[in-house]
Amino acid sequence: MERKPETRTPDVGDKTKSFHKGQVIYKEGQSSNEAYIIKQGSVGVYRLSGNKRITLGIMRPGQIFGEMGVISEEKRTASAEALEYTEVIVLDQNLLHTLLLKCPRPVQIITTYLVERIRALNARVTERSCSNTFSAVCNIIQLAWKGLPRPSAAPGAKPGAKGEAAQLSTVELSRTIKDILLISQVEIDDILEKLAKLHVVEITDVKGSRYRQDPLLGTRKKTGEFVRERLLSVPDLERFANVTRNLAKDNQDDTACELEFIDLDDFAALVQAQPETILKKISYGEMPPTSFFFHKRSITDYAEQVGGEFFQRAKRPRLKTEDLATVQDIVAVDNATLGEALSKLGFYKVSVLASLAGPEARQKIMANLSKKIAAVVTEEVGRLGAVDPDEASDIEDELLALIKTMKGLNG
Known part of the structure; x- marks a missing residue:
């Protein structure tokens, strides 16, 4: 009886890859034929929208990424980059499909549903201008408060100082925030409440009253009150900025938005x-x-x-002698003045200057030395190695001071 060849379940530990810090693992739009499990290190998953880099998440040891593209057989919807030295276990398409086929049917249905759900979420990821909503709302409040007219403010008064009658309508403010950030009123109210608890804003309720007309006596009787308007003020704008900035940093999560x-x-x-x-x-x-x-x-x-x-x-724009700031600027100095200044320094100091100078400035230095001194300086530069920064700075200042004195600028 012929024996059938033995089959083996693919081993997830068969293949590993390593990536150095900053190395791109895959890019948005590439084909999806591998997923990864992180053994060591961390990976940032992000998308680019114009000049915005939107971080979708940070993956750490034990987590899997890149699997949705493999399952759906579509191109990558995001990019992945190693945030430090990272080792991953590679799951190729065949292995991942084999593992899914061995799952119970309900698990396969749930997986398909999750793929569709994530695809829809990815399509909406760029709808908001920035995912750091708290920070963005606080910035809008700052701008609105700075731009608020204060006719009663004393001349030279600090913007937002106590004692000013200026206040922002939270209705108008919320409308502006929603137009810019595309967020709900619930989110805005939550942020305003948090800022009020931190005592960086003051919110005053302007109440209105409800009245009922007495049909017999013809009088109006007060039946209740309601909040007609809420007014916001910023007692100390500088404190507001510092507190909200620190709070935004402390509460920063894996999802962020920054300029690419x-x-x-x-x-x-x-x-x-x-x-x-x-x-x-x-x-x-x-x-x-x-x-x-x-x-x-x-x-x-x-x-x-x-x-x-x-x-x-x-x-090159003509650089004035008084504007000389570094050894690189000597390219704007005439040869006669530079040659005389270098002769007063000695070959060691000239060697230090040559080691600091860029190609153009170094060429200018060598052109103003005799062939013999130029050869000595070249040899000394090769022997100098790392130059003490303080010593180099002193020599650089000495050269520039000499040039300025010769041009009649120092006394």
């Missing part, structure tokens, strides 16, 4: 620098070019306006 790209001004604010300094660092080659992007449509329109020849040659 930020502009130059926002990046400068992030690193607490001036935009002009960031531009200099880009032009000096101190920052990786892979960090910067152009909006294709707007930059193409601009290129058409200025013409192709505009981009063939870059002209």
Whole structure:
């Protein structure tokens, strides 16, 4: 009797993969042929909507992700990225279908229902401008309060200071919030109640009265009261901002919304620098070019306006001597002045400056040294290794001070 070949249930531990921090596991729109169980690390699942990165969840050890696309045999509806070094167990399409087929029929029906439900939710994920509703509502309240006319305010008074009669109608405020955020009145009322309990806003009920006409005496008798309007005020706007900002951070969950790209001004604010300094660092080659992007449509329109020849040659703006701030700026100094200043420093200090300088500034330094000194400086730069930051800063300041003194700017 011929023996049938033995079949083996697929082992979920057969295949594993590892991903380093920041590595994309899969992208939205790709084919779905694998799901994953996390053994170690964590994974962020997100979608991109225009310039918004909407985090759908953070998956941790023991959780599965990517399975819905495999089950429904549709393209990925979201992207997944390793948030740290991560190891996963791979479940391919055949394995996952085999496991589902072995489940009881009611489980298969429930799974199909869940797939349809999640597909519908994914289609609606971008309806709201931001998932951090609490923070967004607080920002709208701040803007509305700042823009509220205060004719009785004293000159120079702090916006929102106590003693001002200004108040916001919660009806009008709620209408504005709903138009912007597409949230319900129940959600708005819950946030307003929370802010009132924190004593960062004050809500005053304006009551109206109901009256009944006495048919015999012809008099009106008060029968009850009702809340006709609710007025909101912010006693201390600065405290409101601080409290709500901290509360938003403390209550942050796995679902969040943030910009995928930020502009130059926002990046400068992030690193607490001036935009002009960031531009200099880009032009000096101190920052990786892979960090910067152009909006294709707007930059193409601009290129058409200025013409192709505009981009063939870059002209450095003339930097004034008093504006010299770093060794990179010496490219704007005339050769005679720079050569004399370098001769007063000695080859060691020049070597430190050359190690700090970008390609263009270093080339300028070497061009103003004799061949013999230039060779010595080049050799010394190779031996320096890591330069003490304080010492390097002092030498840089000394060079710039020398140049400014020679130009008659220091006394």
